[in-house]
Amino acid sequence: MINVTKSYLPDLDEYNNYLKGIWERVHLTNDGPLVRQLEDQLKEFLGVKYLKFCTNGTIVLQMALKALDITKEVITTPFSYVATTNAILWEGCTPIFADINPDDYNIDPDKIEALITKNTQAIMATHVYGNACQIEQIQAIADKYNLKVIYDAAHTFGAKYNGQSILSYGDLSTCSFHATKVFHTVEGGCIVTDNEEMAQKLHHYRSFGHQNDNYYGIGINAKNSELHAAMGLCVLPKVPELIAARKKRFGYYDSQLDFSKITRPSLLPGMDYNYAYYPVVFDSEETLLRVMDALKADDIMPRRYFYPSLNMLPFAFAPGSDTAQPCPVSEDVALRVLCLPLYPDLAEADVDRIASIVNMAVAIVPESV
Numbered sequence: 001m002i003n004v005t006k007s008y009l010p011d012l013d014e015y016n017n018y019l020k021g022i023w024e025r026v027h028l029t030n031d032g033p034l035v036r037q038l039e040d041q042l043k044e045f046l047g048v049k050y051l052k053f054c055t056n057g058t059i060v061l062q063m064a065l066k067a068l069d070i071t072k073e074v075i076t077t078p079f080s081y082v083a084t085t086n087a088i089l090w091e092g093c094t095p096i097f098a099d100i101n102p103d104d105y106n107i108d109p110d111k112i113e114a115l116i117t118k119n120t121q122a123i124m125a126t127h128v129y130g131n132a133c134q135i136e137q138i139q140a141i142a143d144k145y146n147l148k149v150i151y152d153a154a155h156t157f158g159a160k161y162n163g164q165s166i167l168s169y170g171d172l173s174t175c176s177f178h179a180t181k182v183f184h185t186v187e188g189g190c191i192v193t194d195n196e197e198m199a200q201k202l203h204h205y206r207s208f209g210h211q212n213d214n215y216y217g218i219g220i221n222a223k224n225s226e227l228h229a230a231m232g233l234c235v236l237p238k239v240p241e242l243i244a245a246r247k248k249r250f251g252y253y254d255s256q257l258d259f260s261k262i263t264r265p266s267l268l269p270g271m272d273y274n275y276a277y278y279p280v281v282f283d284s285e286e287t288l289l290r291v292m293d294a295l296k297a298d299d300i301m302p303r304r305y306f307y308p309s310l311n312m313l314p315f316a317f318a319p320g321s322d323t324a325q326p327c328p329v330s331e332d333v334a335l336r337v338l339c340l341p342l343y344p345d346l347a348e349a350d351v352d353r354i355a356s357i358v359n360m361a362v363a364i365v366p367e368s369v
């Protein structure tokens with residue numbers, strides 16, 4: 001079976017070497033030496049100033065909202081994983097959905113301003129599939145209305161915009177190190193800032209707001225373990241190779257798919273991309289379902305990602321409303337987009353097979369009923 005993604009696992013002996021050290025030290029968690037080592041290596045790799053390694057890419061979104069004192073309306077994207085919207089709702093804030101632009105499916109800066117009210121405090125946007133949002137336009141709006149900017153950069157590991165890690169933009173940026181992401185620690189995530197005071201605050205948040213005999217205020221448990229850090233230390237040096245292998249397969253799909261009936265989201269100029277996903281968009285949901293059936297018949301499991309458009313989730317409707325906030329572009333794209341399998345050791349023959357199944361399925365003209 002071929003899945004949409006396959007986690008990279010490092011050499012077992014290498015991981016075992018880290019485990020031996022953990023067994024010798026008997027230091028399993030609580031800001032241990034491997035956690036610190038991984039944080040140092042991540043800061044170096046990404047070229048960012050402060051970075052806190054946490055348990056996952058969702059809790060860091062919640063910490064970001066809390067750290068910036070966001071309690072009211074957050075303008076966000078409907079085209080993301082549900083974790084983005086959940087974080088806003090879990091923190092008791094209200095998600096206000098700005099539609100996406102039809103070229104790259106990132107939040108459309110031109111849709112943001114009309115949604116700003118006296119209760120708007122932040123913009124939380126996702127760099128979809130690892131491609132940067134229109135960062136300058138979003139920052140200009142934030143500056144004009146005095147809003148905070150939080151980026152869900154879960155997809156962006158290793159991707160750069162204008163020569164800088166995408167994680168270095170916004171007031172706070174977060175990443176996921178889940179097993180399915182370009183870089184992973186099995187479960188994990190991080191939050192990035194260039195402000196020392198903010199970094200200290202996040203450090204306290206991560207461990208109950210408690211350090212030694214001091215209680216700095218309300219906190220949560222978002223600490224990650226030495227075993228997870230060890231996985232990260234094994235995977236991180238391989239990231240350039242892994243991205244190069246993804247790029248090769250990405251290019252091969254490009255050369256094999258019939259783009260007379262399929263489109264792909266565009267990349268922002270200035271992007272140094274990480275090839276995190278291979279999304280394709282069909283002319284209709286009907287075509288998408290036909291393609292999915294054809295792939296599944298051959299044990300190939302693509303994924304509808306993202307689906308549904310998050311504004312359509314009943315728990316994300318505006319308070320007191322029983323209808324979705326309208327986002328026609330996102331609603332339409334979510335029905336027609338499919339991520340094809342993409343991972344570093346996906347065989348060329350499998351890309352051939354997937355591409356030919358997709359090409360055949362899109363070429364079928366359904367009989368009218």
Ligand SMILES: *Cc1c(COP(=O)(O)O)cnc(C)c1O
Nearest residue numbers: 056057058081083154176177178
């Ligand atoms: C994966 C992902 C998350 C959640 O990350 P976890 O580490 O699984 O909690 C959040 N946002 C986006 C866009 C994601 O793709």
